[in-house]
Amino acid sequence: MSALSLADARTIFAAAEKRAEELGQPMNIAVVDAGGNLIAHERMDGAWMGSVNISINKAWTARAFDISTKDLADNSGPGQQFFGIHTSNDGRVMIFAGGIPLKRDGEVVGGLGVSGGGGDQDQAVAEAGAEALG
Amino acid sequence: MSALSLADARTIFAAAEKRAEELGQPMNIAVVDAGGNLIAHERMDGAWMGSVNISINKAWTARAFDISTKDLADNSGPGQQFFGIHTSNDGRVMIFAGGIPLKRDGEVVGGLGVSGGGGDQDQAVAEAGAEALG
C-alpha cells in the first residue's frame, strides 16, 4: 500500500518547515497525491500569498511529468525542446525550482511543491521535505 | 494583533477533524485569512477529491461576504435576492452549508470551509472548527 496519507504530508511539512526556518524564509508548502490532487497545503506565517498557487502547481507539475521543476526548467527555456509548456494545462505547469516528485519504494506516489523564496531556497526546502518521506 | 496564524489553522483543523471522526465522515478542511487567501488546507484520508476545491471556496466565500454559506444559501436560490451569485467571482462562490466566517474579538479575521459529507455534516464539522478558535 503506497498511497500518500495526510500523516505523510504532515511529516513532509515538518521537515520542510524546519529547513525553511533555518534559512529564515517563510514558505508555502503543498503535497499532492499520485493523481495530482491536493492532500494538504500550508502557508507559514509571513510567506507570500502569491506563492499559494505556485506551491500547489509546483507539486502538481512534479507529479504530472515525474520530474523536478528544476530539471524541467532546463528544457523549457527559449530555444529548448519544451519551450511553451508553461502555458499548457491552463497555466499549471511551473518551470522553476521547488517542485519534486515524491517516491516510495522507487515508485512516484505524489508531488511536493515549495514557494516563497529564491529558487535555491525553494529547492533546498523541497529536498528536505522529500527526504523526510523515507 | 488579530491576524490568523498557521498555528491557529492547525488548532481549527484538530477540532474539525475530531468532529469529522466522530461523524465517521472524512472531510476536506480549509482556512483562509482576512484577505481570503489560503493559509492551509488538508484532505483527510478517504475524503472526496472533488471537495478540495469546494472546501477552499467555501472558506473564501464565508470571508468574502462575511456570512456563512448556509445563510447565503437561503438568499441565493431561484426567486431570491442573490440568485445567480454562484457564478460570480469565476465560480468561487459556494452557496451550500460548510463555510463559516472566523471571528476573534468580534471581528472577522478569516474563513473556514468544510466539504466531504452531507450539508449537515459539513456544517457540524465547520462549527466545531470555528469554535476552537476561541
Next chain:
Amino acid sequence: MSALSLADARTIFAAAEKRAEELGQPMNIAVVDAGGNLIAHERMDGAWMGSVNISINKAWTARAFDISTKDLADNSGPGQQFFGIHTSNDGRVMIFAGGIPLKRDGEVVGGLGVSGGGGDQDQAVAEAGAEALG
C-alpha cells in the same frame, strides 16, 4: 493491481458503443483513472461536439465524489443540500445523468462519462460500459 489500463478503457468503449448503436444515438464516451485524469475519450461519428467536454467532466465528477451524476443530480437542484455544486471546481461538476464511478473488487478505480443523447440514453450507455469492466 487495480489501476485502470487503456485496454480496460477500450473494453468499456466497446460495450458502451454497442449499446449506443442499439439506441441509434451516437455518443461521446470518456474514462478517467482513480485520480480523475483522462485515460481515453472517443466521439462516435455524428455525436455532438458540445458533448466532448460533458462526457469528460461526467467521468471526472463520478470519480471526484464517488457517486453517479444521476444520483448527484437528486441532491443538487434548487432547495437541495448541494445546490450550487455545479459551479464549483471550475465548472467541471456535471449534475445530470451519464457519469458512473468505475469499480473493481468493490473499490472505485475511475469514472466513466457518456454524453450525446437524452438523460436516459446517456445513463443506459454508461451502465452498459461500466458493466463491461467486470
Next chain:
Amino acid sequence: MSALSLADARTIFAAAEKRAEELGQPMNIAVVDAGGNLIAHERMDGAWMGSVNISINKAWTARAFDISTKDLADNSGPGQQFFGIHTSNDGRVMIFAGGIPLKRDGEVVGGLGVSGGGGDQDQAVAEAGAEALG
C-alpha cells in the same frame, strides 16, 4: 467525403502506438476534426498525466493554424514574428514538436497531437500516425 471518422482516429492511434512502443516511450495521442474538436484521445499505460492536455492542444494547434507545432515553434521564440502566440486562445497554442495537421487528398481535415517524450520522440510518433491516414 473527407471528414475524419472515429475509425480514422483508431487507424492513426494504432500506427502511432506502434512507433511509441518501438521507441519504448508511452504517449498521449489525440485527434481533432476539421473544426478543431476532439474526436478521440488515448493515454498509453504509464504515459505522463500532464501530457493529456498537451496532446489535445497540439492537435488543436496544428489544425488551428494548419501548421505543425514544430514549424510554429521556429516562428514563436523570443524575437520572432509570432512570439507570444502561446498565450493566445486561453493557452491552447502549443509551440513545441508533436502536433501535425492531418491531410486527405491534399486538404487539411484535422490535427494530430502527441505528447509524452522528448521533442524528437513526440514528432516521430506523430509522423507515424499521420502517415497512416493515407
